Each structure stands twice: as structure tokens, then as C-alpha cells.
Amino acid sequence: MSSTNRLPLLDDDLEQELAKLLQSVALDRDKSAFASLFDHFAPRVKAFLRRQGTSEAQLDDLVQEVMLKVWRYAERFDPEKGKAATWVFTITRNARIDFLRKENRPEPDKNDPMLVPAAEIGSDENVFAKQSASRIAAALAELPKEQSEILKLAFYEDKSHGDIARQIGLPLGTVKSRIRLSFNRLRSLLTELEL
Template identity: 40%
Template sequence: MTDSIKQRQGNGRLQDEMAALVARVAKGDRDAFANLFAYYAPRLKSFMLRRVADADTAEELVQETMLTVWNKAASFSPAKGSATAWIYTIARNLRIDRLRRQPAQTFYDVDDYDEPSAEPTGEERLIQNEREAQIADAIEALPKDQLDVISLSYVDDLSQAEIAERLDVPLGTVKSRMRLAYQKLRESLGGRM
């Protein structure tokens, strides 16, 4: 017999034993409950620690789970699934209920404190992307002569005198095109420039 078949048969036997323990707990057998607790409590705690941030909450949820097992053992039906699945379903549901009741804010231990991330939040990124799209649309709406002056100034980092020389236009023309471009951008962006 291969190891995996032995393991599955052993697991089936284990589940039969656990189902029998739950049936005994339903009749008020404290020893059966102690055996269930000894087997499942560390496994449930590990399960909770992987899904809940702190050990205290995980421990509380294990206690609540096992108390629920004690109180509702009579409702367990081996025909509907294994004792392990039933117990873990109770644990999962209690964890979800706890998360729903918790306030949205997160508290940190002083030892675990990290400076707030310089990375923008999703909302800040969305606002920034919308703002950039508005600016891009406003820039694209500029007449070509004004767009050229703005591009040479900001993209190529040229001074107004260098722009006048490159475009072969008077310096005053460059200045008036820039002023007009800024005025149109300010109007397009609602005065936020």
C-alpha cells in the first residue's frame, strides 16, 4: 500500500474519531471536548494567525470557536462533512464576524511603527491621474504656436531668449505666446494653475 493511500485511510480514521468526539461532546462529555480542544486549538490558532494580525485576537477567536463547538455539537452532521470542516467553518465565520465589527482604522504597536508611506493611496493616484489627464487635454487644446513655446520651455528647458532664437521670432512674441498659453491653460483648468 502506498504512503498516500495509508495517509488517506489514516485521515479517514482521524475524521471518524473526530466525528465521534463531537458526538460525545453533544452529550456533554467534557473529556471528549478536552481531546477536541487539545487537537484543534493549536491548529485553529495557526489558521487565525495567518488571517488575523495579532495573537490576542487569534487566541480569542480560537476560544470562541471551541465554545461554539461545545454549544452546537448537537448540530454537527457527519453526513454533511467532516468534523474538521465543520469546526474550521465555525472559525472562519467567527473571524469574518469579528472583522465586520472592527473599526476600519488600524492600530500599531509603538515598536512596529513605521513612517507613513510616501506612496500615494489609490484615491490620491486616481485624483493625480485625472488631474494629469485634464492638464494633457488642456495642453493639447492650445494652438500650435503656443504649444511649441510651452514645449520648448518645459520639455527642452530652454529660456525665452533661446526659444525666440530657435523659432526665429522676436522675444516679445515668445513672451506673449507664453502669456496667452498660460491664460488658456488657467481657463481650461478652472483657475487652478
């Protein structure tokens, strides 16, 4: 370790030295500067994490993760925005939060019905779906063109009422009324067709 990487004892001098070391890591990927940063921050990060309740089993892994991030992201440190220690401990805090989120994330329950794939549609259901679709198509054909078009935009093309209003150049309230009226007319036609 060179004498320029030695850390002085005075707070202002120490902060300036830490900032210089971070800049050396950022600009030159200086391993010696990083070793000095590691020697300075690793025990402090470990003590901080211990005070925050991190288990002994996880301390070393988290310290390594924090220091790796210091190495990787040193170019993001800006001495104009804050102190080196503040920057490193922000990384530490965020790494701990990420760790806790991962640790507290429940394992997926393999028996959860939401995770079980839907069964294949049976042939009876498939026939019924095709018959229903053809009856709906026939009922749509019975509607006036404006009504069938607005229903197709809303339900087949899945457009929002606002998008439909812009597309056909009508006020939003008018579009909503027409969709409701068209849908009611379609419902009565389907009832007549016994769907």
C-alpha cells in the first residue's frame, strides 16, 4: 500500500482521502485504493449491520456484497453531493433492505390453485364456446352498424372508452351511452336467439 493511500486520523482530512480513494477506484480501477477503502469500511459496515440486527451467519456475505458494489459503482460517487461514508452506508442500507426482502419472500406453495395450470378445455365446452361465438356474431350482425362497431371496439379490440371516443370523434359520455345501449340491445337479441 502506497503512502498516498494511508488514511489520516482527522475527520476532514479523512473524508477528503476517502473521496480521493473512491475517485481512484472509479477512474483507474486502483486496487490499492480499493484495499484501503475495504480496510476502512468493511469493519464499520459489519458493525453497522450487526447493530441493525443482521444475523452473524449473514454478516460476511452482506459486507462482501456492499464492498463489491463500492468497487462496481465507484464512478457514481459524487463528492459534491455528499460524503464518501454517507455514500457507502447508503449502499449498505439498501443492500440490507434487499437482503431482508429476499429472505422474507415466501416460497411459492406448489399446491396453490393460482399456480396450477388450467385444465384443457373439454370437447363439450369447446363446442359450446363455438356455438356461443357464432350466436354472438349473428346477434352483432343484427345490430345497426354504429352499435356493432362500438361494441367490437370495446370488447373485441379491448379499447378503453377514451380511446374509442378519440377514434370515432365523439364525446366520452356519448361513447359510454352508446356502448350501454348497444350492449342492452345485443343482450335482448341474444335472449331472442335463446343463448
